[in-house]
Amino acid sequence: MSEPTAGLTGPISPITPVNAWGAPLGQARVAASPADFQVTEVLGYRADGEGPHLLVEIEKCGLSTADAMQQLARAWDCPRREMGYAGRKDRQAVTRQWLSVPWPVNAALPETGPIGEGLVVLSVERHRRKLRIGALQGNRFRLTLREASLDPRAVSSRLARVARCGVPNYFGPQRFGRGGRNLSAAVDWLTGGRRPRGRSDRSMQLSALRSEVFNRVLAARVLDGSWNQAIADDLMVLDGRGSLFPASEEPADSLARRMAGLHVHATGPLPGRRADALRLPAALADWEDKQTPCLAAAVDGLTAQGLDAARRALRLSVGELAWAWPAPQTLVITCRLPRGAYATTVLRELVTWSAPE
Template identity: 55%
Template sequence: MSVSGTGDWPLAWGTPVGTARIAVSPEDFQVDERLGFAPTGDGPHLLVRIRKRGLTTQQAVQQLAGQWQVERRAMGYAGRKDRQAVTTQWLSVPWPVNAPLAPLGRLVDQDGQALDVIDVQRHRRKLPVGALTGNRFTLTLRDVDAAPRDIAARLVTIARHGVPNYFGGQRFGRHGQNLDRALNWLAGGERPRSRNDRSMLISAARSAMFNAVLARRIDAGDWSQPRPGDLLVLDGRGSLFAAEAAETAFNRRRAAGLRIHPTGPLPGATNRRQPQTAALIERESAVLQDWAAVIQALADQRVTADRRALRLSVGALAGWRMAPGTWRLRFELTRGAYATMVIRELVEAVND
């Protein structure tokens, strides 16, 4: 049950059309966070938009806390962003209501690590994890070995039909270490080192089970099509509803338009707000039968079961050739989605 990468997960649209080098430099992987709401303009917090390069979100938070002399635990962020990338994101910082706004500009710590503060506005609340609506990506693919017409055709397929909403390999840690640690802990082994570590290990275990169910449905050919008894979700939303047999044709039309998606499990204790049909329970239990002890251990940890869309719609997708062997892609994804899952349906990464 160890996961070390994405190679074993089936693809939806066949063999990649070629090869390419991905994220050769941080500038090749740019991410812009979208909150989906405006700062309130008043209150005891600042919403601070930063641009970072070569820093994790946690490192950026720590750097800002140290330089502005604020309590680290009182700060907030909506989502974590990759280190090996150029990313913009919002942080919340506790700030006296009568104090002037913090200044814009570059902050450099004693180790020479820099981040840019590019916007500061007042806000009434601490920014909670998950408050973002999604992310906008600008990716540069280098040393592309693929016919331009094949790339263009595959991009059309991805835009029209979406891609499997797998959790990316980074969720499981380097060489699957997070998942291995999670399975060891849930079997009675070494406990997590902190609350954040516990959350990371739980996520790794649940993500692996979700990916297993998604992979089985891709093999079955119905990962994007509602089946009677499925729990469905509206695109970009969180509320679930059951796929009724009488509405099969209607739901398939909606799914074809990327308006709804079947969902898969994030296992844990039974969630009474998400009643499931006997058919769905039987189908997913058959895939996860070897994980029964892990699921029970998660329930014992009071982790509540949840659901996640099996399919990921790729918004505003555009791709163009910058020069021979170099392509640039732009697209938008909902929160919690992985840009690498879009790329793997297009080209095979051959980074050294």
């Protein structure tokens, strides 16, 4: 791996991710309407059929996940704080996701159907426990790109490569807030400035800082060509799982075959306390630290906030990828991504895109 590259440090704002497969092929509009950005959450398990909670599938449009939960809590007269969700979904989209709602065991199930503006309850079943954040397999996406100034042959070639080789697993711009304000607020807070107003703001700011550290390390590895390779000091992760193991523990030829098949990936840092428990080789830890000198003081402050250090795959495997041109300059892309992955990360390897505010 190379030494820190000019342009990856400087002002404390989210970096522009570095593309792996070349410059964008053209321009397009993404999410021109909510129906152009459709997301379906995949839990990977069924409702228990009994218990003091409901597992509720909803479809929302023009609402954040928090808005939808508040609207449902009012309609069903249930405590909002005791509801659960597996993942947040975009406001400017048509999204299907699952919520858990506390419900008396002897009470009749509530009816399905519309609940106010932009919210429909699709199904209701009993469940034993509250949904926890991250308790899902992933999400399916249907993305419609309009005014797409793209050569269909070039698109097919680029997307075939994405399906075969994956893309850098950047956190998307949603992670940092409008204009990067969550990241700026996190750096200010953790270097002695204004504290977050509440638990939600605190969580978003900590996530933004950790995500920026990861994105900067990943960008450096894309630049030097090592993001989709295993080097001797790497900690590897199984695709779609959290199990880590040192690259040095597997024969190089075996590891190379599994890397080529997208079965394992090298990882990057999500900083926090107890980093020693990850047993990261000193040389790799030192190199990763050198990619984010402007964030070092904030990262030092982060370790006191109770989040344990973790690792995230540098590469994203894009499942079930397909595309079609239903009309001139209109491209529809469908795919399945694991939890924590961003569809915008896939799009940036194809087009320069704009979305409505």
